[in-house]
């Protein structure tokens with residue numbers, strides 16, 4: 129098996145929204161990041177993968193298992209670690225007593241591992257869940273998700289609301305998790321810098337449609353921003369333009385296929401005119417999201 133998760137033609141309809149024939153794979157040994165604006169459909173994709181609601185079409189396979197909403201078979205869930213943006217442990221429970229619940233749910237619950245994470249995250253054992261800070265709650269959920277035999281970690285906005293130091297620490301743990309080549313992570317986030325930092329593949333969803341599924345390094349290599357004048361922007365070959373941003377001083381054009389752009393007559397002619405005639409800038413994953421979504425709205 130090469131893929132931890134396979135999604136084919138996933139369709140889910142709500143009033144005024146449709147997850148539209150979404151297909152993708154999560155290769156084993158990789159981190160895949162899902163980005164998209166509010167309401168784009170990220171949680172709907174994740175909830176469908178987990179079989180938490182019926183879908184209207186398509187199929188979902190997790191670790192070779194055909195996921196069906198409401199199915200009795202649940203042994204495959206032992207191998208999935210799930211973290212949502214809210215901590216789902218009973219609020220009155222003390223941190224040190226979480227184990228007693230988890231070992232009943234997961235046959236593969238590993239107390240030693242959990243205790244190592246509690247120490248590493250400096251979680252207060254005698255505090256009740258309700259008295260933990262947001263960051264602590266999130267760390268607790270992540271510790272629990274990593275302390276049974278999870279082969280796949282699925283996280284929906286799990287790093288939102290955490291400070292940069294804690295986020296960084298948690299992102300390092302996700303990279304450690306996949307280091308052996310046998311584990312995978314699927315993470316959705318608004319924080320595109322987190323996704324850019326840790327993902328091997330990036331998926332961009334907009335209004336229920338998957339607009340992009342690509343290797344991150346290739347994305348960052350192939351896309352670029354041309355900062356130029358309005359007149360210059362009009363000379364850029366249209367088939368290379370992904371999106372345009374204009375303000376009073378400058379026009380910025382997101383282009384794809386940077387190497388082909390460098391071969392274009394526009395690039396060569398403008399380059400000959402002088403050094404600072406235009407700027408070719410790196411495009412971040414956030415730029416991709418902003419420009420692509422904006423181009424779909426205009």
Ligand SMILES: Nc1ncnc2c1ncn2[C@@H]1O[C@H](COP(=O)(O)OP(=O)(O)OP(=O)(O)O)[C@@H](O)[C@H]1O
Pocket residue numbers: 142143144145164165166167168169170171172173
């Ligand atoms: N149970 C539901 N009933 C009706 N509509 C729903 C339901 N769940 C989600 N939706 C709709 O589906 C669309 C996608 O929602 P979803 O939560 O998947 O987006 P998201 O990308 O996760 O957004 P956010 O980043 O704000 O969490 C929205 O229009 C939302 O209103």
